[in-house]
Amino acid sequence: MKPKDISEKLPKLISLIRIIWVNSPHYNTRERLTSLFRKMSNEIIRLCCHSISLDRIFEGYVSSSKEDLQGCISCCHAWKDHYLRAVQMHTQFSSRGWVLDQTSIFAQVDAFVQRCKDLIEVCECQYHFARWEDGKQGPLPCFFGAQGPQITRNLLEIEDIFHRNLQMLRAVRGGILDVKNTSWHEDYNKFRAGVKDLEVMTQNLITSAFEMVRDVEHGVLLLDTFHRLATREAIMRTYEKKAVDLYMLFNSELALVNRELNKKWPYLEPYMAQYSGHAHWVRILRRRIDRVMNCLAGAHFLPHIGTGEESVHTYQQMVQAIDELVRKTFQEWTTTLDKDCIRRLDMPLLRISQEKVGMLDVNFDKYRTHPSTSFLSLVPVFLQSPKNLTPTL
Numbered sequence: 001m002k003p004k005d006i007s008e009k010l011p012k013l014i015s016l017i018r019i020i021w022v023n024s025p026h027y028n029t030r031e032r033l034t035s036l037f038r039k040m041s042n043e044i045i046r047l048c049c050h051s052i053s054l055d056r057i058f059e060g061y062v063s064s065s066k067e068d069l070q071g072c073i074s075c076c077h078a079w080k081d082h083y084l085r086a087v088q089m090h091t092q093f094s095s096r097g098w099v100l101d102q103t104s105i106f107a108q109v110d111a112f113v114q115r116c117k118d119l120i121e122v123c124e125c126q127y128h129f130a131r132w133e134d135g136k137q138g139p140l141p142c143f144f145g146a147q148g149p150q151i152t153r154n155l156l157e158i159e160d161i162f163h164r165n166l167q168m169l170r171a172v173r174g175g176i177l178d179v180k181n182t183s184w185h186e187d188y189n190k191f192r193a194g195v196k197d198l199e200v201m202t203q204n205l206i207t208s209a210f211e212m213v214r215d216v217e218h219g220v221l222l223l224d225t226f227h228r229l230a231t232r233e234a235i236m237r238t239y240e241k242k243a244v245d246l247y248m249l250f251n252s253e254l255a256l257v258n259r260e261l262n263k264k265w266p267y268l269e270p271y272m273a274q275y276s277g278h279a280h281w282v283r284i285l286r287r288r289i290d291r292v293m294n295c296l297a298g299a300h301f302l303p304h305i306g307t308g309e310e311s312v313h314t315y316q317q318m319v320q321a322i323d324e325l326v327r328k329t330f331q332e333w334t335t336t337l338d339k340d341c342i343r344r345l346d347m348p349l350l351r352i353s354q355e356k357v358g359m360l361d362v363n364f365d366k367y368r369t370h371p372s373t374s375f376l377s378l379v380p381v382f383l384q385s386p387k388n389l390t391p392t393l
Contacts, residue, residue, distance in 0.1 A: 251311055283322075
């Protein structure tokens with residue numbers, strides 16, 4: 001019988017024991033009924049132990065083992081809840097008080113629940129420090145930069161230390177699931193002490209990895225790599241600090257763009273027109289911050305912190321300012337246009353030279369065309385004009 005199937009049978013069993021208590025002339029003593037309930041607790045623990053595979057736990061089957069352990073914990077909690085509900089009903093409707101020793105009944109159940117929680121912690125440590133998921137190790141992260149190989153070696157060293165601690169815990173004497181085995185606490189405390197040392201090593205590793213971060217995209221990749229460790233409280237503090245540093249990099253990028261926007265005369269290439277060039281330059285600045293913002297928006301693993309919300313608000317304000325600047329530039333450009341500008345399209349681009357026979361001159365509008373076309377007026381067009389070309393005055 002699986003632990004999930006036990007819960008539905010408990011109310012009937014408790015009712016039968018209560019019937020014995022109320023109606024039996026010889027078996028209704030406090031000691032005997034307490035012993036009977038205690039035997040029920042032991043039987044529930046025995047059935048739960050059969051559903052737990054220690055080999056699978058220590059061989060990296062993290063997900064399925066956690067489900068089994070959580071099912072056992074739920075079964076034990078259900079047993080206690082049904083018992084307390086029966087106590088409440090009996091006290092409310094019976095003239096005889098419920099005088100059983102509850103502490104004695106559930107002492108081993110509580111110890112077994114704690115043992116299951118300890119094993120769940122072992123599973124989580126395998127996921128965090130050894131990349132085990134369900135019998136398979138996840139891929140080894142790839143770190144960029146000159147320090148990438150060193151960071152990888154440090155990460156493998158942490159995994160090796162963890163595996164040694166795990167094997168020491170697996171070899172615990174007396175049986176891991178035996179709640180009467182007092183040596184478990186000593187061995188498990190040693191394991192937890194080793195895990196705390198690994199947490200410190202991991203925090204130092206995260207800090208050293210971020211020393212080479214110079215842009216937001218690289219920082220997001222690192223936070224994604226260490227995200228699986230962020231559920232541990234000690235590592236989470238370091239993780240959040242690095243997330244703050246990441247948003248500070250974003251703020252620096254926003255400040256640089258804002259400084260560029262505040263320039264009265266931005267630099268434009270000689271071939272760029274005044275208004276369109278200015279709008280193009282502003283849109284380049286927007287794409288610069290949009291790329292970073294899209295990277296942050298796609299990083300679902302980033303913690304929600306006040307610095308991040310402030311950075312997003314600053315970004316939104318800057319985007320509005322850029323859009324307004326583009327709109328204003330467009331309006332300024334439209335005021336310089338000739339209302340009858342379509343008529344200028346009828347003007348030919350070339351005309352027969354009046355000064356040099358057989359030559360063509362550039363006939364561009366010197367005041368309304370792109371500034372780069374003014375260079376063409378300096379370049380003579382040495383083309384023989386066709387005989388049938390109609391002269392343009």
